[in-house]
């Protein structure tokens with residue numbers, strides 16, 4: 001069993017044979033692509049997973065990976081904590097021709113060598129969860145704006161556009 005800081009490189013096929021439990025953390029700063037747009041990269045990635053073999057002999061990595069990245073709120077431009085959590089069911093294959101045979105309940109991962117980067121593997125999964133735009137759930141800047149917008153709408157309601165005025169305009173334009 002591996003605990004605390006997890007290794008950078010792993011051998012999935014071998015570890016699945018051994019039934020290794022993968023529980024520990026990876027410093028967020030090792031995931032440069034994931035934190036490219038983040039305010040800080042001093043968090044951790046929590047991994048609670050296990051290498052196993054399923055009934056058909058597929059080497060799997062199953063478990064949960066979670067972290068929290070601080071992105072910029074697109075309303076107030078301050079930092080907002082965005083929680084990312086993914087449930088993994090990765091099946092490893094060593095030949096491209098075998099990719100199609102992997103049951104669809106698994107996400108197939110093609111290994112080009114015996115040893116791969118655990119950090120990259122998990123980072124790829126987390127990147128898929130990144131929102132296109134980050135917002136605070138209750139962003140003050142946004143609330144202020146909606147109040148203003150509501151007020152504008154109310155004022156607009158007091159003088160509704162008369163459809164006949166539009167018609168008149170159309171006629172006079174002729």
Ligand SMILES: [Zn+2]
Pocket residue numbers: 073074075076077078080135136139140141
């Ligand atoms: Zn905000």
